[in-house]
Amino acid sequence: MELIDTHAHLDFSDFAPDLEAVIERATQAGVTRIISIGTGIESSRRAVALTERFPNLYAAIGVHPAHVAEEGLDFFPSLRELAQHPKVVAIGETGIDYYHVPEHLQREPSPTDYLQGETTSHLQRQLAETVWKSAQADAFRMQLDLAVELGLNVVIHQRSSWEDTLAVLRPYTGKVRGVFHCFGGSVEEATEISALGHLVSFTGIITFKNAEAVRIAAAAVPPDGYMVETDCPYLAPVPYRGKRAEPAHTRLVAEQIAAARGITLEEVAAATTRTAETFFRFGR
Ligand SMILES: [Zn+2]
Numbered sequence: 001m002e003l004i005d006t007h008a009h010l011d012f013s014d015f016a017p018d019l020e021a022v023i024e025r026a027t028q029a030g031v032t033r034i035i036s037i038g039t040g041i042e043s044s045r046r047a048v049a050l051t052e053r054f055p056n057l058y059a060a061i062g063v064h065p066a067h068v069a070e071e072g073l074d075f076f077p078s079l080r081e082l083a084q085h086p087k088v089v090a091i092g093e094t095g096i097d098y099y100h101v102p103e104h105l106q107r108e109p110s111p112t113d114y115l116q117g118e119t120t121s122h123l124q125r126q127l128a129e130t131v132w133k134s135a136q137a138d139a140f141r142m143q144l145d146l147a148v149e150l151g152l153n154v155v156i157h158q159r160s161s162w163e164d165t166l167a168v169l170r171p172y173t174g175k176v177r178g179v180f181h182c183f184g185g186s187v188e189e190a191t192e193i194s195a196l197g198h199l200v201s202f203t204g205i206i207t208f209k210n211a212e213a214v215r216i217a218a219a220a221v222p223p224d225g226y227m228v229e230t231d232c233p234y235l236a237p238v239p240y241r242g243k244r245a246e247p248a249h250t251r252l253v254a255e256q257i258a259a260a261r262g263i264t265l266e267e268v269a270a271a272t273t274r275t276a277e278t279f280f281r282f283g284r
Helices: 019-028 041-053 065-071 076-082 111-115 120-150 162-172 187-195 212-220 247-261 265-279
Strands: 003-008 031-037 057-061 088-097 154-159 178-180 199-202 226-228
Touching: 003 226, 003 247, 003 265, 019 031, 019 247, 031 041, 031 088, 031 247, 041 057, 041 076, 065 088, 065 120, 076 120, 088 120, 088 162, 120 154, 120 162, 154 162, 187 199, 187 212, 199 212, 199 247, 212 247, 226 247, 226 265, 247 265
Parallel strands: 003 031, 031 057, 057 088, 088 154, 154 178, 178 199, 199 226
Antiparallel strands: none
């Protein structure tokens, strides 16, 4: 049995003390390949460097929507150059995130502000919000363009931004495929993703008690329409919830999907590994 953790943040400092042991435990659990995901240029560089240390590690490189502000929009040349590395298997993670609101946008002007003659702050805030949203869309589009240029697929982060994410993605239908990583949406959303030729992937969330909707979605997606991941160090599955997640936990995610679909763990492993081998550029 072979599983692929398609989304791990192994370049994060959480793993610095014991990365070799973490990867060894993954191998013991049948997780034979791991894709380390970049969240910015430096993080992507670190992910690529890790692939040179560990033969079963691969990298996806990209700028996460929450890091667009600090990264700026001139990351394109660095990303294109990094993508030449033979162990880069995808672009991402990229996408749109309206859940993590930056501090300068968190406070709405209060009625007192207006009483005190503060009439511009509301307009300023609206402008700042527009800039914040459009910069994310631009960064997402640039990374989709790069993926098309290089013939790679894309790892997509979508949070509280369903409509806008699809609006950016739709013109790329048929040119590039995306995986909606850490899928936590409804069956309807999963169906729309499949209809556009994209994939979903499931994390430890699927083992959470309150995640019945995710289990229903996992039962409904087509056999070749989903993959498994941990998004470690985040989202450790039950019984490790709240602790540091690691790639070995991919097996617990796959077990939960097997239960939801009424098939065996081995069948989930075979299906998701085949899907990942088609989606990612392993050794091509
Ligand atoms: Zn991630």
